[in-house]
Amino acid sequence: MTPDLVLFDCDGVLVDSEAVTNRIIQENLAARGLSLPLEQIVTLFVGGTMAGVRDTAHSMGATLESNWLDLIYGEMFAGLAAQCEVIPGVSNVLDHLDHAHIPYAVCSNGPHAKMDITLTACGLKERFDGRIYSREDVPAPKPAPDVYLYAAKLANIAPARCVVIEDSPTGAKAGKAAGMRTFGYVAETDPTRLAPICDALFDDMAKLPKLLHLPHAAVAQS
Incomplete structure (x- = not known):
């Protein structure tokens, strides 16, 4: 899907x-x-x-x-x-999503002040403008599902139609608790910590467009 x-x-x-x-x-x-x-x-x-x-x-x-x-x-x-540097391949993933007209957002346990620094330093802040969500915006941090449910509600998209990308057990549990498919990025994480929680694991951002089943035309344009 x-x-x-x-x-x-x-x-x-x-x-x-x-x-x-x-x-x-x-x-x-x-x-x-x-x-x-x-x-x-x-x-x-x-x-x-x-x-x-x-x-x-x-x-x-x-x-x-x-x-x-x-x-x-x-x-x-x-x-x-x-x-701080951008994770290799992230910009290409966002290009694929843009070509496919699929919206995206960032949902973090960190404060907005921290994301302002890291996303700006990595040249990503403008790409997520208006769609940057923190545990400061919701009652409870991950592993509670609040921040993911909040983002889905603002986008008016059902949780079952969302995919979460996480690299920690805490975050992956939040994604699953939100009723969302959750993919574990394990380039720097022990896969055994995420395998029992996530729907799929991947170790390279270049693999994510295929994992998301993006339309072939969108992938070809990138």
């Missing part, structure tokens, strides 16, 4: 931001008494919220300031503005 709406997660799906943010989180927490290997940072925190990072890190013994969220976001925003 060709979808009527494609909903992308942001970090790790559209923008290559997670390596930067994971390193910043690792160094920040180590300076506050909690040293964790990078693999554990990924397992514990990728796909969640920074408030969740704060709560988990505190429970594990980190000594965090009352304004830690402001401090870590400041570090992250500076790092992302300098280093």
Whole structure:
């Protein structure tokens, strides 16, 4: 089935931001008494919220300031503005969707301020203009389905006609809870973490147009 709406997660799906943010989180927490290997940072925190990072890190013994969220976001925003890059192949996928006249949006657990930095740095902000949604816009973050249902409602498209593109178990659970087909992007994610949740997995954005069953004419034009 060709979808009527494609909903992308942001970090790790559209923008290559997670390596930067994971390193910043690792160094920040180590300076506050909690040293964790990078693999554990990924397992514990990728796909969640920074408030969740704060709560988990505190429970594990980190000594965090009352304004830690402001401090870590400041570090992250500076790092992302300098280093964030677009995921290879994303622009081509969006070209395919445009040719097929299929709308798309971004739905993230991150705040709008962070997406403003990453999407702008990667040259994607204008392509998603007016269709950038955050957990700040809804009652509950992923793995709750709220942000995906919100995007579908605004587009007036039934959830069953939407496809979600995710790279984390947290986000994939949100897509499935929304009643949407969910495809897992596993270029940097252990496929075994997403396979039990997603309807399909792919490791290269070049494979996504075919996975979405886009009309052949649309693919040929790109």
